[in-house]
Amino acid sequence: MDLPETHIVSAAETSSIVDDAASAVEGLDTQEHEPTQGVLSGVGPDTDTLIEVARNKGWTERVPYAYADLSNNKDHRDWASVATRYEWNDDYGEIGPAVPELEKQLFGSDHVGRAGDKIDELNSYKVNIESPNEIVAVTEWENLGLHPVMLQNIRLCGYAAPTAVQSYAIPAVLTNHDLIAVAQTGSGKTGAFLIPILSKLMGKAKKLAAPRPNVAELFNPREDAVRAEPLVLIVCPTRELATQIFDDARRLCYRSMLRPCVAYGGAPARLQREELQKGCDILIATPGRLLDFMAQTHVLSLRRVRYTVIDEADEMLDADWEDEFKKIMSGGDINEDEDHRYLMFSATFNKMFRKLAKTYLSDDHVRLRVGRAGSSHHNVVQTFIWVEQRQKMRALYDLLISMPPVRTLIFVNSRDQVDFVDDYLYNSGMPSTSIHSGRTQREREDAMRAFRSAKCPIMVATGVSARGLDVINVLHVVNYDLPSAVHGGITEYIHRIGRTARIGNEGIATSFYNEKNEEIAQDLVKNLIECKQIVPDFLEEFRPEGELVFDDDSDDEFFEQGSAAGTDAGAGSVSDEGRLDEVPETKEDAYSDAGSGKEAGSDEGKARDAAYDDRKTLDERDVDQKSRKKSGLVDSAYATSPAPEAQAPKQSDFWG
Numbered sequence: 001m002d003l004p005e006t007h008i009v010s011a012a013e014t015s016s017i018v019d020d021a022a023s024a025v026e027g028l029d030t031q032e033h034e035p036t037q038g039v040l041s042g043v044g045p046d047t048d049t050l051i052e053v054a055r056n057k058g059w060t061e062r063v064p065y066a067y068a069d070l071s072n073n074k075d076h077r078d079w080a081s082v083a084t085r086y087e088w089n090d091d092y093g094e095i096g097p098a099v100p101e102l103e104k105q106l107f108g109s110d111h112v113g114r115a116g117d118k119i120d121e122l123n124s125y126k127v128n129i130e131s132p133n134e135i136v137a138v139t140e141w142e143n144l145g146l147h148p149v150m151l152q153n154i155r156l157c158g159y160a161a162p163t164a165v166q167s168y169a170i171p172a173v174l175t176n177h178d179l180i181a182v183a184q185t186g187s188g189k190t191g192a193f194l195i196p197i198l199s200k201l202m203g204k205a206k207k208l209a210a211p212r213p214n215v216a217e218l219f220n221p222r223e224d225a226v227r228a229e230p231l232v233l234i235v236c237p238t239r240e241l242a243t244q245i246f247d248d249a250r251r252l253c254y255r256s257m258l259r260p261c262v263a264y265g266g267a268p269a270r271l272q273r274e275e276l277q278k279g280c281d282i283l284i285a286t287p288g289r290l291l292d293f294m295a296q297t298h299v300l301s302l303r304r305v306r307y308t309v310i311d312e313a314d315e316m317l318d319a320d321w322e323d324e325f326k327k328i329m330s331g332g333d334i335n336e337d338e339d340h341r342y343l344m345f346s347a348t349f350n351k352m353f354r355k356l357a358k359t360y361l362s363d364d365h366v367r368l369r370v371g372r373a374g375s376s377h378h379n380v381v382q383t384f385i386w387v388e389q390r391q392k393m394r395a396l397y398d399l400l401i402s403m404p405p406v407r408t409l410i411f412v413n414s415r416d417q418v419d420f421v422d423d424y425l426y427n428s429g430m431p432s433t434s435i436h437s438g439r440t441q442r443e444r445e446d447a448m449r450a451f452r453s454a455k456c457p458i459m460v461a462t463g464v465s466a467r468g469l470d471v472i473n474v475l476h477v478v479n480y481d482l483p484s485a486v487h488g489g490i491t492e493y494i495h496r497i498g499r500t501a502r503i504g505n506e507g508i509a510t511s512f513y514n515e516k517n518e519e520i521a522q523d524l525v526k527n528l529i530e531c532k533q534i535v536p537d538f539l540e541e542f543r544p545e546g547e548l549v550f551d552d553d554s555d556d557e558f559f560e561q562g563s564a565a566g567t568d569a570g571a572g573s574v575s576d577e578g579r580l581d582e583v584p585e586t587k588e589d590a591y592s593d594a595g596s597g598k599e600a601g602s603d604e605g606k607a608r609d610a611a612y613d614d615r616k617t618l619d620e621r622d623v624d625q626k627s628r629k630k631s632g633l634v635d636s637a638y639a640t641s642p643a644p645e646a647q648a649p650k651q652s653d654f655w656g
């Protein structure tokens, strides 16, 4: 493992790093961030000097993107969809034998997040549950009645105890209820649906699963291929999230006969089809590629599906997605019998969620909410710095160089800006990579891998990466651009900052603020007050008078009616206005395979962040950002086509 120690910190170290980082940011608050010069204009230190500065501060070596390898090695890609999973042999008894190498790969400490010291804080929120039958929370794995293989896999994951959402959701699913669950980011919602579903199926897989070849021995696609007839269908909005849930499913299916597969756009459909043809019990998919496969009835049938899970349900149920969603929920030969359970999960909540939940969930479904729907938890230190637009790049550099080198995720609002910021950092000696939906799937997977492995501990991204991503030890999230209303506003802010401080760990979120962000200022202030964070002076004017009232569309009659297990922990009433309804039509471009069922691999470049791009003039640039990075053509190229923030003529102290 070639990970630098500085980027893989233990839970115990996290606290002091967050403290150090928070002080560093505080110190920056008063600094003047002189507009960027230096590397962009050829004035100031050369790249070697900058690399030395970054190295002295503890940042690791930069890793250039290997474009040459990509074009030469098309057929040898390590696609996430073909990752090794436990292959069952018909000769096995109830539990398959251990496979040490795979076990290490699946459960190694670099792959599974470990709960932090502040897990109690995460579990301290009031739980609101409505259910026709009493759901008793179970707080120890041993008392949940889980299958022994599942218990073993949970132990291998290092999960000491169920989180709050798991304590209620697992018994609800085990007792055959449909479920709608809303709980904070990083609170273990994926386990809350995978653990009970897989555990239930482990005892019955032999009876319920479709016949499949004995893959562990030999698989000859021509003779042995079968039609995939999954028992579980999990739908989520992004490719990165789909592959991440697939990885969790690979872990939790270990040593069982349940075989997970993943289908998502951009990667070769052929390879995904071949995996399906080996047998598939759990199918995790993004909508576009799923619809493609559903149309190929010899490849995929949904007639056996016993569980449909919609993750990031408020995003998936947004009005823009209604057609795709309907097709998936009622499409093809999907099992419509009474034995089909529907589960919906998210950290935030909107009107469509409510409406479609009513349509698709049984009348006696369980409604579970941990804390106020759409709220953040207190484990993220939220800091704001006033930064003028043109000073952002320099401020970002100052921020990163003044902090301990930690895994950092930087959000910007447009794809062009991702390229600029990534190149700027890279050319300033920082080990950055980037991701947005204008990139090929190959680039996206490579960037994620580099970030997860800490080969590139800094990732620049558009909001497309905000939802659901779980990368261990992201200690710092930077909102280089805050999400305006069209970018999802406070909802997206909550999801973005939720990439840090997961599962009881701590983290810091720094946001660059200026007068352009006034439209979400009040929502930000309410969030800061609710999370007991410091409200900076420049946001004081937006402090609401009196009781906090949340206008985040997050509550509804589900939760206002009597509750079985607690009262609303939220801080006031919530209006019914649909903020997400304001998101423009183009939102359906959000995720590159959200399309109409056409071959999802062909729709690269469609993205929500394309809609976000309000800098149309940037599209006219003909300089390929990434090739600069590759070729090392830095200064002159930039000088001819600077990012807006980089255009100021003044020379800064640092560079001078």
Ligand SMILES: Nc1ncnc2c1ncn2[C@@H]1O[C@H](COP(=O)(O)OP(=O)(O)OP(=O)(O)O)[C@@H](O)[C@H]1O
Pocket (backbone or CB within 6 Å): 112, 113, 114, 115, 158, 159, 160, 161, 162, 163, 166, 183, 184, 185, 186, 187, 188, 189, 190, 191, 346, 347, 467, 468, 469, 470, 498, 502, 503
């Ligand atoms: N009981 C547990 N104990 C310790 N760690 C856990 C437990 N359950 C899940 N985790 C870990 O917590 C992390 C966050 O879980 P997960 O991604 O499911 O959160 P989430 O609630 O879905 O977040 P988001 O809303 O951002 O999608 C993962 O790394 C997962 O492995």
